[in-house]
Amino acid sequence: MSHIVAFRHAALIDGTGRAPVPDSTVVVVDGRVAATGPSASVDVPAGAEVHDYSGGYLIPGLMDANVHLVSARTPDTLLEFEGRYDQLALEAAELALKYGLTTVFDTWGPARPLVAARDAVASGQRVAARFFCGGNILGLNGPMSEDFFRSGLTFEPETKKRINDQWEVGCGAGLISMTIDEIGDAVTAYIRDTGVDFVKYAASDHRMERYLLFSEKAQRRIVESAHAEGLLVQAHTTSVESLRMEVEAGADLLQHPDITGPRAIPESLMDVVVDRQLPCMALFLTERHLGWLAEARPEDGARLGIADQNNRTFINRGARVLLTTDAFAYGRRVKSHPGFRPGVLEDSVPDMPTQIGSAHFLWLEAAWERGMDPMEILRSASSHIADAYGKGDRYGTVTPGKVADMVVLDGDPLAAAENYQRIRDVIKDGQVVDRAALATNLLLADDPHATA
Template identity: 40%
Template sequence: MTRLSLFCATAFSLLAGAACATPLALTNVTIIDATGRAPIENGVIVMDKGRITAVGPKSSVTIPRGAEVIDKAGKYVIPGLMDANVHLFLNLDLDTLLRLRGRYADIIVEGAQLALKTGQTTVFDTWGPYPDLKAARDRINSGKDIGARIFFAGNIIGFDGPVSKDFADKYKGLLNKGTVDYLNKRWTQGTGRELLWDTADEVGKKVDTYAALDVDFLKYAANGHSDMAFAATSQRTQNAIVKAGHDAHKTVQAHVHSLEGIQSAMDAGVDILTHCDITPERTIPPELMKKMVDKGVYCSVLPTTKAHQDTLSKRAVHYQSQSMINIKNMMDAGVPLMLSTDGGITHPLPLTTPDKPVIDSRTTIGEGHYAALKGLEEINVDPMKALQAATINVAKGYKVDKDLGTLETGKYADMVVLDADPLTSARNYRAVNMVIKSGQVVDLSKLPTAPLISNQKILPDD
């Protein structure tokens, strides 16, 4: 790489959003653009001012005079990977919640950096502390910090915050009321369980107010979290939430876990069904899958590997194996699926020792997407469809496909250079050679830049 390339990479590590003025071209690469078209051998991708300006075979692309050229002969280029469902602030242990209070945005940036380091250039955070997600998103978008592009929902409308029946109620007796209220309100912003006492019309008005807080999309509870089989919101309330979201020009998704939850959310008009594959006791019937296809509803799914399932409890194995059956059936039925992980930074200091070592962890940011893609391979999903589930399908589901999801002229120059062909083996997604975001080469060696969680080590015994 020449001095200019090194300068651009250095600038990007400091100023994540600023594009270098000189055009950049990748040459002699195999381009897998995720459109479904055949890969382009001996391909060239030209980018300028953060966007792709030309892409195609070497014989048909003119490289601008003065462009910085990077020869990647023998390499493969795919669009930047995307995760439809992450929780960048996933650590609900008391140590993180209390000791690092005031640093939540820094933890979220760290998660976005770990995602970017492993080829995920865009993530969609579907539950977390609103002020800190907004701060982290804006820091990355402004160029103050480097990281994967963040879109976020904040709270799951109808759920309470982290120290509640919906999540970690066990901590409630250990904390004073002021601390509990502080933590929960940081998440809920007036959209917690208290909404469920209101009329549907009142809920709609409060969701109007929440949508105006500059969240990127809305997510609400159709089913419970700790009580997955139960309906969390009435049909009228769901209708009001979806209408408020669409009136605010936001995509709306529903947290679902039951067949009736899926049905009611679709009747309300949602754009996305979140982890609709997790219906622990039932297989999704063909008529419900047909309705998903007919309505054009996207489903974010949580694939796991067989090795991971072997490390889980009997209950978890049951619902994860059911999930994989649903995923395969939905894929065959033509339901548009989006790869997701529920991922965040895994704390290296667990408070309890698991019964078995966790293999192919789904919820570890920077690892979960690799395991999810391997899980799809294990159920014989077509490799191109698997790639699309992690790229263009996510972009379409969130209605950002004008800018993201494929390697096409006019879109953001987000891409991953791999040492091996991902269409021949899912393990090749791990062979990351280079990551480019908004037309700039990322210095992967510098990520994360200021770790708070991922660098913690277990101390030796005294």
């Protein structure tokens, strides 16, 4: 027997760009949207479970195009939680769902634990945000390496190798020295061995953010190999030239294209990005955070000031922008570690943009500050992300045939960005989520909205 649910009397903003429909009803059958429209014209089948959302605003479930669910980011936590990285991913995904993110995309982490956690959510074994993952950033070594953390002589080489191998799976920095054919074969093997959903490679380095890692031919081969396996491709870029190479290699999504070092994106390259409507996974920062950076960390402030210039150009030129935070779930043990982003993750930092559970709200606020059209902001956090990742046939809008992922707000999101935080209910797969039961026994992360 079918399970039928009706969500009634909310203003529906369906994520397609259509104007809101006041006093709407959404009928869901077995987790999929069956009908939407004005309440007076939508029949609610007898026996349906009914939720009255009078005075509310019903929007698509929110999405984040770039998170990192495995929150073990320092050597001590990497060792302590070894063998349990899937549990860290799940607690982060719970935090995401609790605050309105029904789907997220993990763009760096240990592939096999992530795939195990992904499948646990997909099968219903765990209530958390649905997620898709790419595993390692191909061409970079794992987290206990110079690419991410300078652990020095504290750990023996075999210990570091054992941890790093869980990320690299044969596609670490050694990929850079291979022949073109060997690179293609290694990427194909990585995809088949891990079961990842998409591929991300490093067009430039991670630590210094100034060196190119792969030739143009090598980048094209990575893209071709992934496409041959039916997967989309994105790249880590940190300079104008690495971004240009990613675009010319045929990448499907542009990962943080706003980060271009000391130079803004040239007009000729911006023209290509805008004309092709290449999805731009842009790291928007609030004015308060940029102001803090300018005073507390002038070098970072200058670099991210250029990124802000790029982001404003994306908006003004009509580029396809996606909500992207680079967020992970972390707590005091990571915040206070002297070797990991010292001075950046402290509670005193205003509008810290990298904490799962709060980062997406700050991105939405930053988009609003930059004058982005309110409807476009909503779509950048829902349907545009689904479309960019090739998931638009199932997710991203509240329309018949789509999976019934929704958020009910007590304020109009088209009137003010802060209304995205006024969550009445989160609905995933047509079921109202028990938000109070989520993220209650966290292993490593903090709930950014928890009160003492």
